[in-house]
Amino acid sequence: MEITLGIDNHATECVSWQAGDGIYAIQCPGYLPGPGRLPGWGYVVSYLVLGTDRALLVDTGFGISDLKRYVEALTHLPLTVVNTHVHPDHSGGNAQFDEVFVGEHETGGADGDEGVLFYQVPGQRDACAAVKAGGHYRFRFLRDGEAIDLGGRILRVVEIPGHTPGSIALFDENTGLLLSGDAILKRVFYGAGVPLRVYRAALCKAKALPIRDILSAHWPEPLGADFIDKMLRLLDAFDPETAERAEWSVPGMERRDLRMCFFGRDFDDPDFVALSFFMDQLEQITQ
Ligand SMILES: [Fe+2]
Incomplete structure (x- = not known):
C-alpha cells in the first residue's frame, strides 16, 4: 500500500508485515494531522509479538477497523493488550478488549475503569x-522495568516520559527490538511539559539496553539502533530561539504556539529527527 504522508490513507482494513522474528507490524487505518510545515503521518502502526503462551498487542490504533478480528486471524494465542500511551491513535480500539495495560504514570490513577482519555482527532x-x-474495559498499570512474560519471550517495560507523562516503550529481549510508540520517533511531539532532562535521562536508560533496532508507531521502517544518539544530540542542541514556528493547525483544537527543533532536511531524510514543543511549556521543559 502506498501511503502519502499527511493524507488519510482511506484504508478500511489493516495491513501487516513481518517486522522481526515473531513480531508483526500492523498498519491500521487513519492518519495524523500536522504539525508544522512537514506533513503529518500517514502511518499508524500497532505491533503483535508472539510468545509460546501468549501474544502481546502493542497499541490498538484509531479503532477505524476491527483490529481484534484481524489479530485473531494472525494468532490463536490469548492476548495481552498494551497502550504505549493513551492518545486516540494508540488506544482507539481498546473497547474491544476487557483489559488494557498502560504505564503507571500515564493516567495518574490506580487500576480501574476507563475514563482517562480521549480527545478525538x-x-x-x-x-x-x-x-x-x-x-467497558479496565486499565491495568505497568511499572518501569517490569517484565511481560509471553512464554519463551520477555518484554521489558521502559518508561520514557515526554510525549505524554507516562509513555512506555517495550524491549523484546529475544530480538533486541525496542517498540518505542511515540516516545522515540522521527518527530516527537513533546506535549506533556516534562523537563527535557527527564526525557534525556529516560533515553539514556533505553540506550543502555542491547538494542538491535527500534520500531516506532508512525514510521514503517526500523529507525536503527543509533537513533537514540540522534535524539540525544538534538536535545543537547535544543535552542528555542532557532526553533521553527510549527503551526498547530488542527481544526477545533485550541491554537497554541508550537515550535520545532530538528536536524535533517525533511521527513524522508534518513537523518531527520525533530522535536516539537509548546512555547507555553518552555519554562517547564527547560527547568
Ligand atoms: Fe501517535
Whole structure:
C-alpha cells in the first residue's frame, strides 16, 4: 500500500508485515494531522509479538477497523493488550478488549475503569461498529522495568516520559527490538511539559539496553539502533530561539504556539529527527 504522508490513507482494513522474528507490524487505518510545515503521518502502526503462551498487542490504533478480528486471524494465542500511551491513535480500539495495560504514570490513577482519555482527532473517521459495540474495559498499570512474560519471550517495560507523562516503550529481549510508540520517533511531539532532562535521562536508560533496532508507531521502517544518539544530540542542541514556528493547525483544537527543533532536511531524510514543543511549556521543559 502506498501511503502519502499527511493524507488519510482511506484504508478500511489493516495491513501487516513481518517486522522481526515473531513480531508483526500492523498498519491500521487513519492518519495524523500536522504539525508544522512537514506533513503529518500517514502511518499508524500497532505491533503483535508472539510468545509460546501468549501474544502481546502493542497499541490498538484509531479503532477505524476491527483490529481484534484481524489479530485473531494472525494468532490463536490469548492476548495481552498494551497502550504505549493513551492518545486516540494508540488506544482507539481498546473497547474491544476487557483489559488494557498502560504505564503507571500515564493516567495518574490506580487500576480501574476507563475514563482517562480521549480527545478525538478532528476530521478522523469514526470507529468501526465492532469498536462502538465494545464493552467497558479496565486499565491495568505497568511499572518501569517490569517484565511481560509471553512464554519463551520477555518484554521489558521502559518508561520514557515526554510525549505524554507516562509513555512506555517495550524491549523484546529475544530480538533486541525496542517498540518505542511515540516516545522515540522521527518527530516527537513533546506535549506533556516534562523537563527535557527527564526525557534525556529516560533515553539514556533505553540506550543502555542491547538494542538491535527500534520500531516506532508512525514510521514503517526500523529507525536503527543509533537513533537514540540522534535524539540525544538534538536535545543537547535544543535552542528555542532557532526553533521553527510549527503551526498547530488542527481544526477545533485550541491554537497554541508550537515550535520545532530538528536536524535533517525533511521527513524522508534518513537523518531527520525533530522535536516539537509548546512555547507555553518552555519554562517547564527547560527547568
Ligand atoms: Fe501517535
